[in-house]
Amino acid sequence: MRDKSFLMIPGPTPVPESVLLEIARHPMGHRSSEFSKILESVYSDLKYIFQTSNDVLVYTASGTGAMDAALSNLINEGDKVLSLVIGNFSQRLAKIAKGLGADVEIIEVEPGNAIDPAVLKARLDKDVNKEIKIVTLIQNETSTGVTNDVKTLVSIIKGHGALSVVDGVTSVGAIECKMDEWGIDVLITGSQKGLMIPPGLSFLAASEKAWKVHEQCKRPDFYFNWTTNRKSVRDNSTAFTPAVSLFCGLKVALEMMKEEGLENIVARHTKIASALRAAIKAIGLKLFVTDEKYASNSITAILPPDGISVPDIRKVMKNDYDIVVANGQNALKDKIFRMGTLGFVSERDAITAIGALEATLYKLGHKFTLGSGVATLIEHLNK
């Protein structure tokens, strides 16, 4: 049905109507006092979302732009980087580091798994000469629905002395992530995820220690340069012409987030995603992430039942119920499908999604107790 489409992918995610209306306004001049006030509000609220006292830089770019910005402001040719890879997006950080001329070592696990803190500790303990300068990792691997134990991993990295660069694209503003308390050195995220606006902006904050390393970076990228961008943040301005419409929408979205409160937002994501997982199991489907401890609260990856294909499930969900769920990526294409419960998502949306998934599986001939998914979901939501 036209205009009825509902996104349950890991981004873009649903955008509140009040944010859309703000984005629809005629763009204002980016050097006006009116826009400067919007920036002041946005920059302040972002510190709350990042749980940091560091400045949060905003790039007009997608999340990958912020990943690039993170590493191209730190790495000199030949620097040793350790990349913890659990899927496509954590792999991308390793690729970027390599492209910058770093000597990249990778610790990789099978998709669906998280990094074992003991493995990281053992590797860093062996680095007695402290050659490893940067460790890259992801909090929430969008391609598999795995959440790393960033708090523990970062504490190990801190113990070693390397910088931690954390991709928080599908976690910040959804899953607990305390930049300052946990001691994360560089944290990035995107706009079309927990922050509830369309894609086009990305965000980066860096610790004092990371800023010192940045000062030694010989060829920081011009557009993503931390120094020039921070100077503008401190002037309630932007270094280059920003996507003003998205900033105006972001201001409203951040106000909504403050009103709900970050702890409540995290609790909402936890409750909805864990209830969703229980419901998925109740209708006889398997979760791709078997260890509940590492199951993401923003993205759930699901195996199709025997004899029913991922494309068929996605097609019926989309054509008959106007719900868009994501396929797997690369080697996982057609092996899993992924449901996002990220950002502007309510209990009602989870009921809708599980109800529609039941209807889809019913049509496709899957044998299960019709209604059991919704029943389990409601029970878990009301535990």
Place this chain on the structure above:
Amino acid sequence: MRDKSFLMIPGPTPVPESVLLEIARHPMGHRSSEFSKILESVYSDLKYIFQTSNDVLVYTASGTGAMDAALSNLINEGDKVLSLVIGNFSQRLAKIAKGLGADVEIIEVEPGNAIDPAVLKARLDKDVNKEIKIVTLIQNETSTGVTNDVKTLVSIIKGHGALSVVDGVTSVGAIECKMDEWGIDVLITGSQKGLMIPPGLSFLAASEKAWKVHEQCKRPDFYFNWTTNRKSVRDNSTAFTPAVSLFCGLKVALEMMKEEGLENIVARHTKIASALRAAIKAIGLKLFVTDEKYASNSITAILPPDGISVPDIRKVMKNDYDIVVANGQNALKDKIFRMGTLGFVSERDAITAIGALEATLYKLGHKFTLGSGVATLIEHLNK
């Protein structure tokens, strides 16, 4: 008056209502077939706007991002670059080249002037060993309202054999710019100018010759990488999550431009800007660009009359008539003000602007024949 603000700055520029409404729609999934169709249409129409058969890459980034993309995909450390500087934005290309480790030589003229083709020719003729690899230049210098004779300059660069990298941010889609016919090697532009959408996207096309040089680039930036971005263009996709809302708006804006026709668009800009310049002179104000041959048809820089300050003019224009005009930049701050007639601008807008400028100057005590600006404007528009 609330919601009455009208932008006559060099960007963001006015956005048509049908484009704003498109942008206001709920974002769609960027890997959907629906979005792929939008990309197909956008990529095809951009070739028409760029007057090229080369692929046009689209970055989710502001214009400076595309400037960065142009040079970071070509330059290796130590490469010799000649930068033709006529103001802040052409200066920026030189800065980016330096940041990439290039050996940058600058030919600079006083603000308000264009590059003399003879000076460029003399310099390139001296480069008998063909050491200069790239020449950077701007078509329309936003900070001063000067338009270089790109056709002639590029033909000289072509004769030498270096690559021409042209900043067309405030010219493409407004001022005549024929990439293939003129032999431009790299051409970039932004979204919030001639293309009539809000800021957040930027564009780059490169000649076959430039692509060959790119292949030799040792460390192209990851996010802006030409190769990965072109591959996605050819798949009617994007390398990374794009600003989907802006792309949807862009599709509509490009359709409007095709309907009007590029030649008609250029003629409209020429007519409105030249009439505006005549009107400015009729009310006793001086143009910053004295040589009409180099006067920009998208931005007009104006000197305030004796005894009246630029901030006062801008203040009355904004507070009493809700028209935003730009100040000068850096050394030109408070020395000139700049009116954009760029993109979605009609004859009616020019009448509005000159009428309001007359009213402003009348209030501020400037002595002139009231009505003479509007009269001259109308006469010139109807020549």
